[in-house]
Amino acid sequence: MRRYVIFTNGLLVLSACLLIPGMSTLAQSDLTGFWVGLYHEDAPERLPGPQFGDYLELPLNEAGRMRADSYDPNRISAVQEFQCRPHGGDYSMRGLSVPLRIWEEYDPNTQQLIAVRTRTAWMEMERTIYMDGRAHPPEYAHHTWQGFSTGVWEGNMLSVTTTHLKPSYLRRNGVPRSAKATFTDHWVRHGNYLTVTTFIDDPVFLTEPLVRSSNWVFEPTMKMSPYSCEPATEMFVPEGTVPHYLPGQNPFNSEFSDLFGLPFEATRGGAETLYPEYRQEMGEIPTPPQCWRYCICTGLFNCPERPSPSPSTNGRTLE
Template identity: 25%
Template structure:
């Protein structure tokens, strides 16, 4: 076992299309790469991320153990990883971004096994080769659209500014407890698949991240007349305007990141989404209107698109709360 070194310049260490994206990756130094050869002591194929413990030697010859984090199982399965990829005692060469705190914890850049194979998280925009006949199906986001960036640029109220200034992501985010960000956050995802299932009396909107599931009632009902707000996803009703699905959602449960990182959402949050199929059938076009006057100084209007991906299937996330709290939070 040996330390290969610490690299400060990232140019030249990138392999293929490597994208690091995880709920806690803000705690890692993306400008630094540690590189070492070591022996696998543990390989955990669970969520919110795959974890690899690797024993190696420090520069002083001391035996140390690195905790290496990768992406979640849906992302890594699509990158070719399997539950039996590694076994205890396997020799691997690791390149990873270390945790800023100085602990022996890092997020993976690449891993090379003894057969010369290099493993990493593959993230590329999907090919547009198949046309859908409706919005029903599996859809994958495009990196060319950034709904999240647009939301982060919306002017905030003083209450939101104060909340964001006082917010500590690592101790306060509900992600610690395997709670997905509320809509519209996951519409911006390029790493997790979205599913739309159109039924006679409802539409089911799914995202792989934390197995988020939203039920859109299409039976003509109104929103319930109650002050109770118990769902992170809110209460959704919908209707068709020609071939466009319109979704109206209110009664979101209070969330400290309901309108972006550190920007909460409250009782007045209201969202309207419009889903339509592109002319060539290869994309679903999504327009979002969001208002929350308690925290957003003006309404937000955004747009994103997803590619029809029937060759893929949504995978279960099955978040482990214990592992989630260990993922760079504690």
């Protein structure tokens, strides 16, 4: 009898050992295929583009705020090298990502997964997320727009760590993100929906991690076209011209707070403005009589800059 129990227990242990690797695999999600971005979240910022002076939700430090204040949007025309600049890896999931294609690469000999790869049409942004356990390059290796990414599965969540980024932006109104920044992505599939939550650490411009999420819907029939971009002379300026505002001389800083009737200080960002307690400090905010911009912005083709003549549609009254 004792021998029988030992034998049975041994079988159970053996079965468990055989099953565990399989269970681990089963817990992972299949992210491959075509995805279309959903823009209901932060649509005005992500589609028509952010307002000058809109630093809401950004845990900026003093340096980040000053750098953003000095930004003159003419720079992306005058500095030709900026014209065909893709988003940084931390922003590429936020901007126009239609469509997003995800596929996997396997070692042809061992059939082990080497990498998960992604590509979005705009500026042909491609990311490689190495899944083979390799180390990140040394600090003195070159940086890229999408950075160097490694990933691991944590249950059904793909967690990705990215380093070696070129300097870029946190928001397209001049809010900077440095080359010293790193970020972590968490990719989770819920049926036909994909959510990527990004935690950005930037010791240069942020006082705490910037957290934001982006969503996609599975669309297997999508096609992807090639994209091209060639810099051109958009402004006749002397070589080396870098448009910028001198400190304290940007006339557009308060445009955002004025337009939406927000306290100027609240629009300046900073970690203290991110949390619900800050509403107490803001006090009573008078409601603007009418919304004038991006009033029904919910998607790619539904984000008019100005309200239509009929106040009952786009120019809805807020009261």
